[in-house]
Amino acid sequence: PSAMREVMVQAPNVGWDDVGGLDEARERLREGVELPLRHPDSFRRLGIRPAKGFLLYGPPGTGKTLLAKAVAREAEANFIATKSSDLLSKWYGESEQQIARLFARARQVAPTVIFIDELDSLVPARGGGLGEPAVTERVVNTILAEMDGLEELQSVVVIGATNRPNLIDPALLRPGRFDELVYVSVPDEAGRRRILGIHTEAMPLAADVDLDALARRTERFTGADLEDLVRRAGLTALRRSLDTGMVEMADFEAGLADSRASVTAEMERDY
Numbered sequence: 001p002s003a004m005r006e007v008m009v010q011a012p013n014v015g016w017d018d019v020g021g022l023d024e025a026r027e028r029l030r031e032g033v034e035l036p037l038r039h040p041d042s043f044r045r046l047g048i049r050p051a052k053g054f055l056l057y058g059p060p061g062t063g064k065t066l067l068a069k070a071v072a073r074e075a076e077a078n079f080i081a082t083k084s085s086d087l088l089s090k091w092y093g094e095s096e097q098q099i100a101r102l103f104a105r106a107r108q109v110a111p112t113v114i115f116i117d118e119l120d121s122l123v124p125a126r127g128g129g130l131g132e133p134a135v136t137e138r139v140v141n142t143i144l145a146e147m148d149g150l151e152e153l154q155s156v157v158v159i160g161a162t163n164r165p166n167l168i169d170p171a172l173l174r175p176g177r178f179d180e181l182v183y184v185s186v187p188d189e190a191g192r193r194r195i196l197g198i199h200t201e202a203m204p205l206a207a208d209v210d211l212d213a214l215a216r217r218t219e220r221f222t223g224a225d226l227e228d229l230v231r232r233a234g235l236t237a238l239r240r241s242l243d244t245g246m247v248e249m250a251d252f253e254a255g256l257a258d259s260r261a262s263v264t265a266e267m268e269r270d271y
């Protein structure tokens with residue numbers, strides 16, 4: 001069976017307001033992606049060549065996909081999300097065709113942000129990769145050739161993401177490729193507070209709910225962990241009473257008892 005997939009173009013529905021914390025990553029993407037996509041002529045006038053490829057790296061659940069979608073939306077660009085395992089096919093030549101279709105579609109609907117998740121799965125040889133060495137090597141080469149071909153266009157930007165930056169094939173990191181590295185960290189206390197605010201926005205909170213205190217008590221929680229905590233608190237409130245109109249601090253306490261940070265201090269040190 002062929003693994004060829006349709007290339008889905010999305011108009012992303014999240015923007016900077018949906019991203020909590022991550023101020024530095026956001027700023028880098030604003031300058032590096034949003035500005036050049038929105039104002040290509042200004043860049044052209046000054047003879048500045050914008051970067052073509054960004055690599056977002058950091059622990060899982062910290063908002064890499066969210067950032068890529070948000071920058072696409074804010075740049076008024078289309079968004080195409082894919083992941084390495086979608087591009088790898090054991091059928092000879094099919095991976096290359098899939099990548100060619102991906103970039104062709106991106107150019108067709110430009111300005112476009114292409115998001116490639118699991119970029120570390122494209123490691124040839126040495127194992128760790130999903131595919132056979134020969135396949136991953138061809139896939140890497142095809143992506144690089146497509147990115148090299150983006151030179152004059154400047155209206156297609158590629159954002160890759162990985163949890164394991166040390167596994168990335170160095171060929172992908174050379175100048176003109178994924179040469180802008182952006183660390184997407186677990187949020188600090190202020191970031192956690194903002195994320196809790198975002199994910200409780202549509203939730204009626206009782207007066208005793210203290211989001212500042214929750215932000216203090218959720219060290220190393222990622223955005224995804226915090227979103228999950230809010231969901232658990234909501235479910236606990238429902239379990240208390242289907243008629244309840246409010247989520248209370250006790251519901252968050254119960255949620256907290258069932259949750260913990262998915263990122264350990266040790267994992268964090270490794271980045």
Ligand code: ATP
Binds near residue numbers: 162198
């Ligand atoms: P992975 O490495 O596993 O692909 P990721 O870093 O791409 O993870 P996302 O998929 O962007 O993480 O995050 C998962 C969900 O967690 C998001 O859809 C969002 O709801 C929530 N989330 C994560 N980070 C943030 C953040 N900084 N602000 C608000 N919500 C966040």
